[in-house]
Amino acid sequence: MDELINTPMFGILLSLLAFEIGLFIQKKTKLLFLNPLLIAIALIIIVLLISNIPLESYQLGGDIINLFLGPATVVLAVPLYQQLHNLKNYFVPIMIGICVGILVGMISTISLCLLTHFDADIIASLVPKSITTPIGIEVSAQLGGIPAISVLTILVTGIFGAVAADVVFRIFHIKHPVAKGIALGTSAHAIGTTKALSLGKVEGAMSSLAIGVSGIITVMIAPYVWNIVMSIL
Template sequence: MKELVSTSLFAIMISLVSFEIGCIVNKKTKLAILNPLLISIALVIMLMKCLNVSVEDYNKGGQFISLLLSPATVVLAVPLYKKIKLLKEYALPIFTGISLGSLGGIITIITLCHLFGISKSIDLSIIPKSITTPIGIEVSKQLGGIPSITVAAIIATGIIGAIIGPVVFKILNIKDEVAIGVALGTASHAVGTSKAIELGEIEGAMSSLSIGIAGLITVLIAPIVTRIFNSLI
C-alpha cells in the first residue's frame, strides 16, 4: 500500500477524482459556496491524512498538475479573441479599471496587515492574492514572501470572489457585462473567471483579459508600492 500511495500516478488520480466529485456536487446543489476547487482540496487533504501520505509523496504527481497552470491560463485568451471588437471599444475604461483595481488591492492588503500587526512575511505573501497562481508565486518570491501561503491566499480569494461577486453586483445593481467581467477577473483571477463565463460570454471574455493585465500590473507595481509603504510605515 505504501508503494502505491507514494507514486506520482496516485497523486494525480486522487486530485482529478476529487475535483470531478467537486464538480458533480456543485452542479447538483448549485451552491456557490460548494466550489469544486474547495471541495477537491478538502477531499485531497482528508485522503492524505487517512492514508498517511506525505506532502513530498503527493508532490511527485501534484507537480505535474501545477505544470499545467500556465498553459491553462493562456487558453483563457480564446473568449477574449471572440470579443476583440468590444475590447477596442471600451479600451480606456477597461484598462483604467484593471489598473486601479490592482493598485487598490495591494494598498488594502498592506494597510490592513499593518493595522492588525500581521508579520511582514505574511504581508508580502498575500499581496499577490488576486492574480493567477503561476504569476502570484513568482511575485511572492520577488517580494520575499512565502509561496505556499501565497497559493492558499490566491485560492481563498478566488473562491470568495466567485461567491460574493454576484451578490455584490445584485446589491449595487451593476448590470453592465464588461464591468462585471473586469471586476471578477481583476479581483479573483481564474476562479472568478469561471464564474464570469457562467454569467455570459462577454463577462467571461473581459474577465479573461483582466487576469493577464492584472498579473502584469501587479508584477510591475507591487515591489514599488511595497517599498514606498515600508519607507512610510
C-alpha cells in the same frame, strides 16, 4: 500500494478523483461556496492525514499538475480574441478599471495587515491574492512571502469573489457585461472568470483579459509597493 504512492500517478489520480467529487457535490447542492477546488483540497488533506502519507509523495504528481497552470491561463485568450471589438470600443475604461482594481486591492490588503501588525512575510504572501495562481506564486516568492499561504489566499479570494459577485452587481446596479467581466477578472482571477463565463461570452472574455493584464501590472509594480511597505515596517 507503496509502489503506487511513491509515483507521480498517485498525486495525479488523487487530485482528479477529489476534484470530480467536488464537481458532483456542487452540481447536487447548487451552492457556489462549495467550490470544487476547495472541496478537492479539503479531501486531499483528509486522505493524506488519515493515511499518514507524506506530502512529498503527493507532490510527485501534484507538481506535474501544477505545470499546466500556466498553459491553462493562456487558453483564456481564446474568448478574448472572439471579443476583440469590445476591447477596442472600451479600451480606456477597461484599462482604468483594471488599474484601479489592482491599486485598491493592494492598498486595502497592505493597510489591514499593517493595522493588525502582521509579519512581513505574511504581508508579502497576501499581496498577490487577486491574481492568478502561477503569477501569484512567483510574486510572493519575489517579495519574500510564503507561496503556500499565497495559494490559499488566492483560492479564498477567487471563491469569495465568485460567490459575492451577483450580490455586489445588484447592490451597485452594475449591469454592463464589460464592467462585470473586468470586475471579476481583476478581483477574483480564474475562479471569478468561471463565474463570468456563466454570465455570458462578453463577461468571460473581459474577465480573461483582466486576468492577464492585472497579472502583468502586479508583477511590475509589486516590488515598488513592497519597498514602501518595508520602509514603514
